[in-house]
Amino acid sequence: MSGTTAAAGAGAPQPAAPPRRPVRGAARTLLIAAALLYLFAFLILPLAVVFGQAFAHGLATYWAALVDPMAFAAIRLTLTVALIAVPLNLVFGVAAAWAVAKYEFRGKSALVTLIDLPFAVSPVISGLIYVLLFGAHGWFGPWLAAHDLKVVFAVPGIVLATVFVTFPFVARELIPLMQAQGRDEEETALSLGATGWQTFRRVTLPNIRFGLLYGVLLCNARAMGEFGAVSVVSGHIRGLTNTMPLHIEILYNEYNPTAAFAVASLLALLGLVTLVARSALEMQAPELRRKPLPGPNP
Amino acid sequence: MSIAVQGIKKRFGEFVALDDISLDVATGQLVAILGPSGCGKTTLLRIIAGLETPDTGRVFLQGREATDLPVQKRRVGFVFQNYALFRHMTVFDNIAFGLTVRRRRERPAAAVIRSKVAELLSLVQLEWAAERRPLQLSGGQRQRVALARALALEPQVLLLDEPFGALDTQVRQELRRWLRRLHDALHFTSLFVTHDQQEALEVADAVVVMHRGRIEQRGTPEEIYDRPTSGFVHRFVGSSNELPAERRDGALAIGPLPPTPSPGPDARLAVVVRPQDVAVGRAGPGWPGRIVAVRVVGPLAHVDVALEGGQLDPVVAEFGREQLRRERFAVGDAVFVNLVRFGLYAPNEAA
Numbered sequence: 003m004s005g006t007t008a009a010a011g012a013g014a015p016q017p018a019a020p021p022r023r024p025v026r027g028a029a030r031t032l033l034i035a036a037a038l039l040y041l042f043a044f045l046i047l048p049l050a051v052v053f054g055q056a057f058a059h060g061l062a063t064y065w066a067a068l069v070d071p072m073a074f075a076a077i078r079l080t081l082t083v084a085l086i087a088v089p090l091n092l093v094f095g096v097a098a099a100w101a102v103a104k105y106e107f108r109g110k111s112a113l114v115t116l117i118d119l120p121f122a123v124s125p126v127i128s129g130l131i132y133v134l135l136f137g138a139h140g141w142f143g144p145w146l147a148a149h150d151l152k153v154v155f156a157v158p159g160i161v162l163a164t165v166f167v168t169f170p171f172v173a174r175e176l177i178p179l180m181q182a183q184g185r186d187e188e189e190t191a192l193s194l195g196a197t198g199w200q201t202f203r204r205v206t207l208p209n210i211r212f213g214l215l216y217g218v219l220l221c222n223a224r225a226m227g228e229f230g231a232v233s234v235v236s237g238h239i240r241g242l243t244n245t246m247p248l249h250i251e252i253l254y255n256e257y258n259p260t261a262a263f264a265v266a267s268l269l270a271l272l273g274l275v276t277l278v279a280r281s282a283l284e285m286q287a288p289e290l291r292r293k294p295l296p297g298p299n300p
Numbered sequence: 301m302s303i304a305v306q307g308i309k310k311r312f313g314e315f316v317a318l319d320d321i322s323l324d325v326a327t328g329q330l331v332a333i334l335g336p337s338g339c340g341k342t343t344l345l346r347i348i349a350g351l352e353t354p355d356t357g358r359v360f361l362q363g364r365e366a367t368d369l370p371v372q373k374r375r376v377g378f379v380f381q382n383y384a385l386f387r388h389m390t391v392f393d394n395i396a397f398g399l400t401v402r403r404r405r406e407r408p409a410a411a412v413i414r415s416k417v418a419e420l421l422s423l424v425q426l427e428w429a430a431e432r433r434p435l436q437l438s439g440g441q442r443q444r445v446a447l448a449r450a451l452a453l454e455p456q457v458l459l460l461d462e463p464f465g466a467l468d469t470q471v472r473q474e475l476r477r478w479l480r481r482l483h484d485a486l487h488f489t490s491l492f493v494t495h496d497q498q499e500a501l502e503v504a505d506a507v508v509v510m511h512r513g514r515i516e517q518r519g520t521p522e523e524i525y526d527r528p529t530s531g532f533v534h535r536f537v538g539s540s541n542e543l544p545a546e547r548r549d550g551a552l553a554i555g556p557l558p559p560t561p562s563p564g565p566d567a568r569l570a571v572v573v574r575p576q577d578v579a580v581g582r583a584g585p586g587w588p589g590r591i592v593a594v595r596v597v598g599p600l601a602h603v604d605v606a607l608e609g610g611q612l613d614p615v616v617a618e619f620g621r622e623q624l625r626r627e628r629f630a631v632g633d634a635v636f637v638n639l640v641r642f643g644l645y646a647p648n649e650a651a
Contacts, residue, residue, distance in 0.1 A: 186384035189351050192371045193378040194398035194453065204401070208388040 052270045055263035067253075067264035075241045076249035077268070079157070083245060084225040087164040091221050095172025096214070100206070103180035104188060117173050120166055129163045129234025136162075155237030160245065163231040168221045175217030176210055183209055216283050223276045227269055301362040301456035301489055302327045303348060308357030310343055317343040318354070319513040327362075327456075330483050330490040332500035334524075335510035336536065341493040342381075342461055344510075348491065349459050350374045361457065377450030377488075381462040383442045385434040391445050392430040395420055398453040420448040423482075440471040447479075451486075458483075460492035464499065476503050497537050501525060509533050531645030534572045541578065541615045543571045543607075545644070554639065555587045555609060562644075573642040575618035580605060582627065586636030589615070591629055596621060603629055605637055 057064055067073060098117060102110055120128060134140050136153035146153060153159045187209070191201040207214075229247040236243040244252065246265055253262035303325040310318040317340045325331050333341040346352040348359055350371030358367045366374055386394050393400075395417045399408055408416070421427045424444035434442055443463065450458060463479070464472040480503050483490050494500050500507045501521040509516040509524060509532075517524060517533045528534035535542070545554040547569060552562035554571055579586075580603055592614050593604035601624035604614040615637060629635070 186380050186382065187386055189371075190378065190380060190384040190449075191386075191397070191401070193349060193351070193374075193376065194401065194449070195372045195375075196397075196401040197372065200401050204397075205386055 049270055049274075052263050052266050055259060056267040058263075059260050063260055064264045064267075067261035068268070070261070072240050072244070073249060073253075073261070073265055076244045076246050076265070079160070079244065080226050080246040082157070083161050083164050084222055086161050087168055087225045088218060088222050090165055091169045091172050092214075092218055094169055095174075095176055095217060095221075096210075098173045099176030099180050099210075100202075102177050103183075104185050114177065117170050117177075120168075120170055125167055125228065125230030126234055128167050129231035131166070132159055132162050132235050154235055155239065155243060157243065159235040160232050160243060163235045164225050164228055167228055167231050168224045171221035171224065172214065172217035175213045175220070179210055179213040180206075212283055212286060216280065219276055219279055219283075223272060226272055302360075303457060303489060303491060304360040304363075305344070305348065306358045306360075308344065308347060308354045308359075310340075310347065310352065310354050316513050318347075321357070321513070321515060323508065323515065323518075325489060325491055327489055328487050329505045330480065330503065331492075331506045331508060332504035333491065333493045333508045333510055334495070334497055334500040334537070335516075336495060338512075339510040340513040341510050345459050345461055345491065345493050349376050349378045351378070375453065375455055375457075377453065377455035377458045379443075379446050379450050379458070379460045379463055381465050383434075383446040385442055385445055385449075387434050390431050390433060391421075391426065391437070392417055394434070394445055395449045395452050397449060416452065420452055423451075424448045439467050440475060443467065443475060447482075456488055458488050458490045460490070462494055463492055464494075464496075472499070479503065501537075509536065511536070528643060531570065531572060531643070534643045534645065538574055539616070539618075540572045540574055541613075543573065543612065543615070544647070545569045545571045552644070555607065557587050557638070558585070568647055570645050570647045571639070571642045572645060573615075573639050575602065575616045577640040577642065578605075578615055578617035579638040579640055580617045580619075580627075580629070580635050581638070582633070582635055584636045586638045589635060589637055591631055591633045591635060594624070594629055594631060596624070601629075605635060607637060 056067075068077070098113065101107070102114060133154050136142050136146060136159065138147065138154075140154075142153075153162065187205050188201050191205045192198075196204070226245075227247060228245075229251070232245055233248060233251075236245070236248060238244060238248060238252070240249075240252070246269060250262050250265050250269075253259075253265065304323070306322050308318050308321040309316075319340075321340075321344060323344075333344065335341045343352060347354050350366070350369060354367070358365060360366060361369075361374060361376070386397065389397070396413050399413045399416065402408075417430075418427070421430055424447060426441060426444055426448070429437060429441065429445070434445070437445065447463075460479075464475055467475065476499055479490075492504075501524070504521060506518060507521055507524045508518045511532050517529045519527070524533060524537055528537065534540060543554055545552055546567070547553075547562050547564055548566050550561060550563055551559035552569075553559045587607055589605040589607040591603055592606045593602075595602040595604075599621055600618055601621050603617045603619075603624070605617060606612075606614045617637070
């Protein structure tokens with residue numbers, strides 16, 4: 003091509019013959035339209051319905067639904083459970099990711115597979131596990147009864163079930179991130195005299211902060227929205243062991259759709275906030291997401 | 301501070317990384333560990349630093365046993381192959397790190413740290429970069445920051461893992477000379493690992509050649525180059541040609557060249573000869589051959605000669621460009637080859 007003369011350049015071949023373009027354009031438009039339609043049907047429409055139904059009878063009804071003692075208790079319980087489960091899984095996730103990314107040990111791949119277990123198991127089964135373990139006829143049932151401790155059909159059971167179904171989130175975000183970042187910075191810090199804790203706090207943590215926030219966000223969204231596992235374990239005792247998702251189901255089954263959607267709108271709002279925060283995080287640190295500092299010559 | 305290792309062995313699963321390594325480095329020396337990838341040189345360096353523990357063997361720093369000393373307590377500066385700068389910190393914070401993680405009692409005042417870092421920044425000529433992030437620097441600049449960071453603690457030993465690995469040739473040359481000057485000025489003991497023989501030969505006081513977890517030879521750059529003690533060292537350091545030879549009845553025969561006395565049992569052997577030691581002439585006696593390629597490489601000329609008899613790779617001869625001009629060698633010329641000097645070894649087992 004570089005050998006063509008100027009004269010040939012004047013009569014240089016035109017870009018792809020015109021007849022081709024409309025077909026390419028059509029395929030593109032179709033695909034975009036399909037994606038938008040899909041988004042509309044499965045995301046926008048449901049959201050619109052939720053908010054529409056919630057406010058169908060006005061603001062007063064909406065507010066009344068939320069401050070109703072049972073609903074309020076459900077909201078409070080959901081928040082409490084999240085406040086326990088998320089920090090627990092944060093610590094676990096960081097510890098697991100640290101172990102997997104920075105050390106070599108036997109059974110490492112088994113650990114990684116185990117971490118993914120809650121995703122493979124149906125949430126109902128996840129809840130059932132705890133019933134089988136801690137229920138009246140479970141392994142620890144007699145012992146718990148003897149000590150007057152309630153796990154199943156009480157808040158501890160709900161917390162346990164929630165922790166189980168949400169524990170992969172932070173770990174799964176951090177493991178590939180930390181593996182990609184390698185051990186060099188940490189080893190350097192050690193060689194400069196830093197203790198393990200100093201290394202973690204000043205070198206590792208800043209490097210993983212966005213992955214961590216991302217994982218916590220996802221973990222929280224799931225913790226607040228979990229239905230199946232919590233449903234099995236909670237016993238549905240109104241005012242005591244009902245989380246928001248469970249309460250929504252009760253309200254809906256009692257033919258109180260407005261109230262149901264009112265509470266549901268809070269969860270929908272949480273979902274939207276999670277989405278926005280997620281995008282904000284991804285925009286904040288595109289170069290940090292899953293990519294280590296470039297090597298010697300960028 | 302002197303470094304000594306005795307009987308170091310290390311394996312990773314089935315792979316033997318280090319097989320009974322013993323090494324001494326005197327205070328103030330700049331020693332290069334040279335070898336191909338996988339020879340164990342980086343593993344050895346990491347064991348000395350305390351980032352790996354040997355399966356057996358002992359490590360001594362300044363005569364004191366350091367085998368079980370954790371890396372933080374060894375007071376050894378380590379520079380990684382890809383610098384491992386703390387990506388979230390400024391250059392200033394990177395360099396100050398070693399000083400700021402000290403325990404409160406031992407930590408210098410902020411003003412002292414500032415002046416120390418400023419001193420180091422001017423040493424590595426990066427005063428302007430104090431507030432920059434590593435991402436904003438070039439490879440050579442990052443390297444200098446990594447060095448300054450290691451030097452901040454005034455270590456008596458500096459360990460460098462392929463420090464100039466992926467830099468441009470020009471930058472590489474400048475930096476290694478600069479490192480040598482720095483070493484001479486600050487008198488620390490340096491041990492660096494490299495696969496670049498040029499670097500090792502140019503910068504080091506002594507070179508340790510490693511291969512497959514063992515030390516092949518240790519000596520000054522000159523000794524390693526001129527008097528290699530094994531086929532591997534001879535082939536690895538500098539370029540070389542290899543020719544088959546046979547010893548029979550106390551005489552060594554290399555192709556059609558006149559046999560020379562060579563006491564020893566009858567055997568098939570390999571002759572390793574450097575391109576500078578291959579003499580090429582138009583007139584005999586010698587091993588006849590034909591020139592198949594002529595290359596001018598900077599101030600030198602390389603001539604490939606296909607030797608007669610036997611399916612051998614062309615032998616590469618090297619001499620000054622002046623000689624090329626005088627003799628007017630060209631492709632296709634019939635010439636005679638003689639060997640000025642060579643090493644004699646067992647045939648190459650595909651090292």
